[in-house]
Amino acid sequence: MPRINEQEVAELVKLSQEQIDKLDYESAMQKLEVVVEALEQEGTPLELGLRLYQTGNALAKKCGLALDAAEEVMLQLRGSIDNPSEAPFDPEKDGR
Amino acid sequence: MNLFKPEIPFPAKVLSVNDLTKHLKGLVENDRLLAAVWVQGEISNLVKAASGHCYFTLKDDQAVIKAALWAGNRRRISVDFKNGDFVMVFGGLSVYPPRGEYQITVQDLRPAGIGALYEAFEKLKKKLQAEGLFDPERKLPLPFLPRGIGIVTSPTGAVVKDIFRVVRRRFRNMPLYLVPVKVQGEGAAAEIVSGIERLNADSRVDVIIIARGGGSLEDLWAFNEEPVARAISASAKAIVSAVGHETDTTIADMVADRRAATPSVAGELVVPVKAELVDFIGRQRKRLDRSMKTTLQIQRQRFRKASTCRFLVKPALLIAERRTGILNLVRELESLYKRFYDRKVHRLALLSVKLASLNPKGPLDRGYSMVTDLEGRVVNSIKLLHPQQELNLHFADGLAGIRVNEIKENDKGGSNATN
Numbered sequence: 485m486p487r488i489n490e491q492e493v494a495e496l497v498k499l500s501q502e503q504i505d506k507l508d509y510e511s512a513m514q515k516l517e518v519v520v521e522a523l524e525q526e527g528t529p530l531e532l533g534l535r536l537y538q539t540g541n542a543l544a545k546k547c548g549l550a551l552d553a554a555e556e557v558m559l560q561l562r563g564s565i566d567n568p569s570e571a572p573f574d575p576e577k578d579g580r
Numbered sequence: 581m582n583l584f585k586p587e588i589p590f591p592a593k594v595l596s597v598n599d600l601t602k603h604l605k606g607l608v609e610n611d612r613l614l615a616a617v618w619v620q621g622e623i624s625n626l627v628k629a630a631s632g633h634c635y636f637t638l639k640d641d642q643a644v645i646k647a648a649l650w651a652g653n654r655r656r657i658s659v660d661f662k663n664g665d666f667v668m669v670f671g672g673l674s675v676y677p678p679r680g681e682y683q684i685t686v687q688d689l690r691p692a693g694i695g696a697l698y699e700a701f702e703k704l705k706k707k708l709q710a711e712g713l714f715d716p717e718r719k720l721p722l723p724f725l726p727r728g729i730g731i732v733t734s735p736t737g738a739v740v741k742d743i744f745r746v747v748r749r750r751f752r753n754m755p756l757y758l759v760p761v762k763v764q765g766e767g768a769a770a771e772i773v774s775g776i777e778r779l780n781a782d783s784r785v786d787v788i789i790i791a792r793g794g795g796s797l798e799d800l801w802a803f804n805e806e807p808v809a810r811a812i813s814a815s816a817k818a819i820v821s822a823v824g825h826e827t828d829t830t831i832a833d834m835v836a837d838r839r840a841a842t843p844s845v846a847g848e849l850v851v852p853v854k855a856e857l858v859d860f861i862g863r864q865r866k867r868l869d870r871s872m873k874t875t876l877q878i879q880r881q882r883f884r885k886a887s888t889c890r891f892l893v894k895p896a897l898l899i900a901e902r903r904t905g906i907l908n909l910v911r912e913l914e915s916l917y918k919r920f921y922d923r924k925v926h927r928l929a930l931l932s933v934k935l936a937s938l939n940p941k942g943p944l945d946r947g948y949s950m951v952t953d954l955e956g957r958v959v960n961s962i963k964l965l966h967p968q969q970e971l972n973l974h975f976a977d978g979l980a981g982i983r984v985n986e987i988k989e990n991d992k993g994g995s996n997a998t999n
Contacts, residue, residue: 513882520889523898533898537891544887551879558872 493522497535504542509550516543598677605675608682619645619684620668620692623661638669638684646683647671657689668692697797701804704831708806713813719837720818722849725857726786728755729850730779730817732772733791735760739822739843743789746847751854757785763792768802773811780815787818789846790832794825803832812836822846944976962987 496515504512519540522528528536595603608614621638628634632651637644647669649657661667670688675681691698708714729747733739740758747754759775762768772790779785790812792803802808803823812819812835821836822843833839840846891898936942944950951959952972959971965984973980 509879513879513886516886517882520886520892523889523891530898530902533891534895537895537898540889540892544883544892547883548887551876551883554879555876558869558876562869 488518488522488525492518493532493536496522497532497539499539499542501542504539504546507543507546509547509554512543512546512550516540516547519543597680601675601677601680604682605677608673608675611673614673616670616672617684618668618670620666621645623663623665623667626661626663634686636663638667646681647686648683649686649689653687659689659691661689661691666692697801697804701797701831704804704806704809705834708809708831708835713809714834718813720815722818722820722838723786725852726754726850728757728782728784728786730782730785730788731756731758731791732761732775732779732788733758733843734763737793739791739793742843743791743822743847746844747851750848751851754851754854755784757782762802764795764799764802769805769808772802773807776808776811776815776819780817785817787820787850788815789820789822789840789843789850790836791822791843791846792824793843794828797828800824800828800830803830805831808832809835820846820849941976944974950974962989 496518499515507515519536523533523536523540619638621640621644624637624639624644626634626636632654634649634654636647636649638647639645649669668690669684669686671684671686673682674685676683712718731740731743733743735758744756747756757779759778761771761775763772776788776790779788790803792800797804800823803821809831812821812832818837820838820840821830821833822840822845823830823832826841829839838849840849940950950973952974953959953964954970954972956972959965965971965987967984967987969984971982971984973982
């Protein structure tokens with residue numbers, strides 16, 4: 485297991501819900517992975533563990549929603565591209 | 581016939597024909613204008629003599645003049661000529677008394693009309709070239725896919741049909757905007773210029789084709805005029821020229837951003853084949869779909885791995901694990917203490933045994949006795965004794981006073997003392 489950056493962890497647990505809401509998927513995911521690593525590391529203090537748990541839950545929720553949204557967009561687009569519209573050109577009307 | 585006209589008096593002096601002709605010759609050949617003049621007309625009665633000299637008549641619809649081109653001058657003239665050709669010749673006038681004729685002695689001969697145009701063409705070409713209007717770095721790139729194509733050409737004839745046909749075939753619904761213009765004759769250049777300007781102002785148009793079918797230099801002349809060249813150069817939209825045949829390059833072709841050999845080629849240059857684009861887009865879309873799906877899968881997996889962390893799923897573990905940790909610690913503490921205690925007990929036992937063995941009174945219990953002198957010092961050798969010495973003999977439960985009778989030293993082994 486890679487060494488955990490203690491300062492990074494300390495910053496992580498200070499994140500507010502508002503701040504988490506503003507994160508993009510990749511940042512949220514990276515933070516979630518750090519949270520998990522920190523949680524699984526032996527010797528994490530109990531208080532820190534609990535805070536990590538709270539932050540981790542918020543991050544996981546955010547990531548899950550982002551993934552669902554991405555999938556939804558993809559499915560919708562696939563539907564619309566399969567039925568493109570095409571206006572035929574009328575030289576008598578449009579030409580001069 | 582009335583020989584005596586009263587108005588004309590009888591002549592005082594009569595010139596010979598020769599004198600008259602000489603006078604005329606002097607007038608003609610000393611005239612500055614007539615000594616070096618350009619004159620144009622149609623060639624007729626052309627005779628090319630074996631000597632290399634040429635004789636012909638230059639005529640227009642009202643007058644004729646004889647012309648002579650000597651072999652020496654003829655060799656310096658690059659153009660070929662024949663009866664019926666409209667030419668301009670340069671030379672001086674002379675009178676030939678034996679025939680009573682005047683003629684022009686030709687020093688240079690050029691096609692008329694075309695000759696003048698050709699010179700104008702070369703002059704403009706040099707001028708625009710010097711200004712850099714033909715420079716490759718001035719050429720605008722053609723748009724990959726224009727929103728609309730503007731065409732400046734004659735509304736009738738094969739040219740516009742060819743362009744429409746090719747563009748349609750390649751891109752069925754590509755908007756085409758035709759500005760019909762005169763492509764030759766009076767006012768053609770102005771119409772072409774205004775067509776280019778109009779299409780430049782039309783936001784639906786991204787690229788412009790100016791086109792005309794093949795023709796003589798005069799027919800194509802509008803495309804060699806400076807205003808047309810300037811309009812093409814000033815165009816903010818890329819212009820493809822397809823003027824005349826591939827062999828007749830016009831100034832317009834040189835200034836244009838791209839030259840097409842034919843109107844059909846121009847059509848091919850300005851628009852891609854839609855079917856190929858659609859096909860390409862389709863393939864790219866499939867790739868996009870695939871890679872998007874893969875990305876989502878990877879992220880799902882990553883998400884699953886992170887979000888199924890046992891501590892996140894069952895936070896009670898955070899506490900339970902620590903409880904177990906505490907229990908384990910207590911247990912370890914107990915066992916450690918037990919070991920510590922056991923070691924102490926063991927050591928105590930060992931020491932007790934050792935202590936017991938070291939108690940000097942111990943042997944007395946088992947039947948041994950201990951001898952001391954009267955001061956209480958232990959006597960453990962006969963060397964400390966002398967006969968009749970008084971000693972104490974200690975038992976477990978008391979002591980007895982004794983006296984030494986005899987001292988005998990052992991050969992080997994311990995001493996023997998008895999009372």
